[in-house]
Amino acid sequence: MPEARAPELLAWSNAMVGMYQARRDRATEDAAVAAAIAFSGYLRELVALRRRTPGDDLISHLIAAGDALSPEELISTCILLLNAGHEATVHTLGNGVKTLLEAKVAPEALAPDRIEALVEEILRFDPPLHLFWRWIHEDMEIAGHAFARGSRIGCLLAGGNRDPQVWERPGRFMPDRxxxxxxxxxxxxxxxxxxxxxxxxxxxALPILFARLPGMRLKGKPRYADLYHFHGLETLRVVR
Ligand code: HEM
Incomplete structure (x- = not known):
């Protein structure tokens, strides 16, 4: 998408994910629907443009897949990718900055040969999405627990990331794991x-941010948003 449209994309996306929230009300739902209509309208224009002048971009590649996707599927796939594609990453960036500042991680941990381990530890330690649901398709037993066909279970991804059978000192942020x-x-x-x-x-992004703002530290306690689906920050104040 053209970068100039980023502010609109952000507003549409934020309004649309309101649909996932607990305690949502009619106003939230109306805003989500209005955003979905506006977003689909814009994407229809963009798809038409890419049909006329294809480029080396995802939408052009999806169009080139031909009949694999109906026009409606093409639009909803683009919305899913754009939506899923930035909300979780934005929250991980915030959670990661918070964790790095709280743990007073040395800037060397952001060096090219250590950044992969650092990012994996951020994702393990404070992931942006905690809970997904699954249906049980057949009776089964896992780790001594019986699961009956037809029941629904919540998979706590963030809990699994702190499983003491898998991770040594799971509650500790260790960028060199x-x-x-x-x-x-x-x-x-x-x-x-x-x-x-x-x-x-x-x-x-993280090495660029810390290189541009050396000496960054927290100002006040970061505050997580009281949201159901995303685990991300509402407030993260920093000073230098
Ligand atoms: C740190 C960033 C991200 C995290 C933590 C994250 C996490 C997840 C998780 C946990 C799921 C599985 C949902 C389930 O089991 O039902 C998922 C699915 C998905 N994610 Fe991400 N995601 C991130 C970034 C992205 C990005 C950048 C994109 C696209 C550009 C994306 C697109 C999707 C899509 C399309 C699905 C659905 C896949 C399917 O149902 O087959 N996500 N993501």
Whole structure:
């Protein structure tokens, strides 16, 4: 999408994810629907433009896939990618900055040969999405617990990321941990399709931020937003 439209994308996206929130009211729902209509309208224009003048971008590639996606599926896929593609990454950036400042992590931990481990530890320690639901398709037993076909379970990804059987001192932020899979991006068939992009964004953005603002420290206590779906910050004040 053209960068100039970023503010609108942000506003639409924020309004649309209001639909996931607990305690949502009619006004939140109306705003979400209005944003979805405006966003789809804009994307229809953009798709038409890319049909006329294709480029090396995701929408052009999706169009080139031909009949694989109906026009409605193309629009909803673009909305899903743009929506899922920035909300979680934004929250991880905030959570990560908070964690790095709280733990007073030395700037060397952001060096090119250490940034991958650092970002994985941020994702493990304070992921932006904690809970996803699944249906049980057949009776089964996992770790001594029986699960009956037809029941619904909540998968606490953030809890799994602090499993003491998997992680040594799980409640401690340790930027030099050996890199191994964590559950921040889910697992199985619906594993996050954007994980490589999100990792890249975090690995690029955090070193730039800390290089531009050396000596950054927290001003006051960061405050998490009281939201159901996203685990991210409402307030993160910093000074130099
Ligand atoms: C730090 C950033 C991110 C985190 C922590 C994250 C986390 C997740 C998780 C946990 C799921 C699995 C949901 C489930 O099991 O039902 C998921 C799915 C998904 N994510 Fe991400 N995500 C991030 C960034 C992105 C980005 C950058 C994109 C796209 C550009 C993206 C697109 C998607 C899509 C389309 C799905 C649905 C996949 C499916 O159902 O098959 N995500 N993400």
């Amino acid at each position: 050996l890199v191994k899979p964590n559950l921040a991006f889910g697992g199985g068939a619906h594993f996050c399709i954007g994980a490589p992009l999100a990792r890249l964004e975090l690995q690029v």
